[in-house]
Amino acid sequence: MQQLGDDIIEEINVHPDDYHKFIWIPHRPVVKTEANTTTKIRPVINCSLKVNKAPSLNETTYAGVNLMKDIVKLSIYFRSNKFTMLNNFKQTFLQIRLAKEADKNRFCFFMRVGNRLVTYRYKTIIFGFNTSPFILNYALKHHAEKYTSDEFSKILRENMYVDNMLVTSNNLEFLKEVYQETQKKLKEGGFTQRSWNSNSKELQSVMTNQGNLASHGNSYEKVLGMKYMLEFDTLQESTGPEYVSTCLHGAVNLVPKQDLQNAETRPSQYTQGHSKTFPQGHCKQECNTGTPAPRETGLVTGFGWPHGTRKTTWFSLGRC
Known part of the structure; x- marks a missing residue:
């Protein structure tokens, strides 16, 4: 199991008499066949499960305030200026670690391994939990506040939508600086960016030389839920x-x-x-x-x- 090797989940020993002390969440795989999908098989965790008359985990938690950039404004921004640059984060939610044992015990699941029924729990926040978007955005903004208030930290605060970063400018040299600086600053916070791309051949060449250019071979990138056609520069x-x-x-x-x-x-x-x-x-x-x-x-x-x-x-x- 990849997530076990990546220290995202851990095996736990729970006696059947103690099952009621943990929250067990059903899961299923989702397979994506699009060429530009970086993770083909993703586990989907159902935090909205209700058992009998008991509320679901999502119903008992506060989702937090919406810290995400307005998608319409971000769409218009993405279509402004001459050059554009984009990327996404690797395993975005799974980079946020849970510190308390009680929190980890809220994201447990069963899996059959051979003839054994094995119990696991997540050590991170997960996709499907209604508070995860707020926690992720708050963590990113908090990390950005550690740096001097400049264009780079502003981009970290305002140019993110879930796990996508979108930057546009008429100055290609500025985008090259953003490309280098945001990687450095986000890596200091434990975040890894991947699948970089741009409508600039010159900027694509820089990304290729560093092994960061998106390698899926598709003619488009997914941006804000839409297809960004690189050849025609249209959403x-x-x-x-x-x-x-x-x-x-x-x-x-x-x-x-x-x-x-x-x-x-x-x-x-x-x-x-x-x-x-x-x-x-x-x-x-x-x-x-x-x-x-x-x-x-x-x-x-x-x-x-x-x-x-x-x-x-x-x-x-x-x-x-």
């Missing part, structure tokens, strides 16, 4: 047939059809929820919108699609 998202696009209030909105079907009863909220919004005219955009969506859908009596609504299957956002 692209496949919305699927369940989305439509609207151009209202100076913004392009990708809206789930289900939300629009409820517009008759809550028209002021139909672009909320799972919609994705981008400023119209702020960046070069392209949609395969096709023809306008029909005014009458037959799904809701008296319901018609708002003016400007079109069928959408993908959305591309170019550089500002």
Whole structure:
């Protein structure tokens, strides 16, 4: 087991009479087949499990305040300036160690090894625990505060989204400095960056020489949940047939059809929820919108699609 060798989990001896003193969490593997996925098989821990009428682990813990950068603002920032640089962290949550035995005992699980049922526990915070994003972001910001308030520490505080770091600039030499300095400072905090990439061939050459350039061989990187097409320098998202696009209030909105079907009863909220919004005219955009969506859908009596609504299957956002 790789996580056992990496000192992320440890085997514990628990007598069956003492099982009730620990919190046991079910787990399952998730296999990702995308070429640019660094970890193909990930264990997913279900901290939302409820047994009988007892609350789940996630229900009994405070998730903390949201310290993550606003994803819309970060998306717009990523499309600004001429050059961009990105990377992600290796095993982000698993770099945060648990100090107390009581905390470790809250993340225990069973695994069959041969004919034996073996008990393990995590020594770190885990993906799937609702407080983990807050703890990670707080740890990163706390680490950044150790350094002089300069552009590099500002990037550590403000240019992170979960395990992604995004930096843009018109100054290529500045990005080279960021590339070197952030690695040094984050390594001092126990964080390892990987899968570096850029839309600059010169910066890619620097990363290649140091063995840090993303080596998955795919034509895109995943950025903020969207595909970043390196060759065309665009963010692209496949919305699927369940989305439509609207151009209202100076913004392009990708809206789930289900939300629009409820517009008759809550028209002021139909672009909320799972919609994705981008400023119209702020960046070069392209949609395969096709023809306008029909005014009458037959799904809701008296319901018609708002003016400007079109069928959408993908959305591309170019550089500002």
